[in-house]
Amino acid sequence: MNNRAIRIFLLSLLAIGMLVPCIAGVASAEEKILKIGTTLPLSGPAAGWGLGLSRMNDYFAEDVNAKGGLKIGDDTYKIKTIAYDHKGQPSEAAANATKLVSQDKIQYLIGGVIAATGMAELPITQPAKVVTTNLWWGKDIIGPDKPYSFRQTISQIEIGPAMYSWIAKNNPQIKKIAQINPNDTSGWDTATAIREAATANGMEVVAEEFFERGTKDMYPFLTRILAKKPDLIDVGVTAPGDGAVIVKQLYELGYKGAKAWTCGTNPFQIIKLSGDEAAEGLWFAYGQDLEGPNSTPETRNLAKKYREQFNEPLAPHHVTSYAMLEIFSEAMKKAGTTDTDKVCKIVEDTGKFDTSFGPVVLIGKQKYGIDRQFVHRMMLAQARGGKLVEIEWLPLPGLGLPAY
């Protein structure tokens, strides 16, 4: 090969080297990807919580991508969802969060559940400025020291007073309360919230029990609780699988008093698992029938699509993930960037949102020292004859929601 040929060869290589990044640059401008991550219990007793939340992220991505993507600044993003199973285990949640932050480079982690897993994830997501919107129901989940942590559902701290105020007003004969919760952060904080709410409404808490998630035979401690003769047994923040077993075994042991699932989500699954007779009379604060007349048309469509695809009903708390993605994607559009500091500022400044799930308001400064608690309407419902019957929107005074 002579010098000329070598020169032409080297020039060609140089030209290719210069052209390839340009072509790639054009391609990436056209096909930018916004990764939305989540780590949830996708198997185990709390899978009923996790699966629906994960699927809502997928639904949102499908809907946005079908419309051509999300226009943020000069770029249009396709949404890609990433979900890892932590089985309700904090150690696995921390490992998954590390993977999502370091390897997948996500900026938004939507839909966490079980506070103990949240406490394990926050030390990883906060320094990385990763926004988490979650259903971690613990008092230390949001605060001024955790500016990227938002709670996407009303927690036990807000539900407790509303639920027990309603019970005291409508069922004055209920005086003695027993409550059962899982033995972890979610359970302990829920027990505190229910205890405070019940006593503030003139009731006495005669029994408080904490069990390990996944326990199957609850007879031993239920026997002791029933000996205290409570008027109402509240299964607090118990997961659907565990709670259904408790409700069934309470029925078997002859309990005929009132039952409440103050923080119980997924009411249809709970009625199915515990059985019609055992579930009879059970109150749900999270009892909205998403395909019913009180839901928005968008929510009804989501619920119908979900039931047809997965042959199971969608639960109210699941839809909050879809609503969070609506809120944060709108904020990204307004900010013209996915930068979490700028997006959080816009969300905080906006404060009130109209989502597929209905009106949502961001509060929290008074209680948590920072506005990071989203609140939405709560439908009180009851299991009657194996069906879920909506009673009324639970009054939530002082939370800034529009009148309904």
Next chain:
Amino acid sequence: MEWHLLVQGGLNGVMLGLNYALIALGLTLIFGIMGIVNFSHGEMYMLGGYVAYFLFGQFGWNFFVTLVGAGLIVGLLGVVLEILVFRPLTTRPKLELTSLIAAVGLAWVLQMLAVIAFGEQDQKVPSAFKGILTMGGAVITKERLAAILIGVLLIVILNLFLLKTKTGRAIRAVAQDKEAAALQGVSVSRISALAFGIGCGLASIAGALVAPIFIVNPSLGSEVILKAFLVVILGGMGSVPGAVLGGLVLGFIESFGSLFFTVPTVMVLTFILIIFILVVRPQGLLGHE
């Protein structure tokens, strides 16, 4: 303390204890014969629950036929797993460690396969025996009573099989001394496969038996395996009567303990008591040195 609460505690303890014993029986049998700590044993219990869900709950089979089916299907799976997974390890050094790792891996694989095949959601199995009985102020459902009676029957059958039949004697001979048993013409590999199958079948029947009482999901096995190991250690590794006694002791501790203390306190007390028993009698209640 009211009298009927003690009766209720006793009934709860028998139910809990027999359930633990049934799971632990297979575990201790496998350890006694093969020296394998089978961490995948809980998954056999879980598969038994799913057999009940499909055969009894979905296809409407008779419950007793379902129990036999659960024992046979998962028992056969156990034989296959012994031949394919565990037998090749018996000729290699450090059997305890390699088989332990293989069993943990197998448990994980079986659980993941269950998630793929059956889905992650909890499933309800309909009640096989409807109705509630009252005994001295205490209550027991007919399905729990049936589980207790069937559990006792299974333990009696297993003991008669091990004590009175030629194959049962061969199993005990292999458990005591493999080489001596082989010199007497016993096929150690055949007996190992059979014992593994029986062990897995027993766990499966236990899972099917309680499926209508509780609920079924893919993580069912990992939830019970810790208790099963506690029972085996308490009763004595490799001891069949020890597994029954260990199961009942653990069941009664949990049941009566819960009448007086909270669940976390009972857990702590249970572990303290088990540590005490093992300090005094390291081989377990009915184990040998």
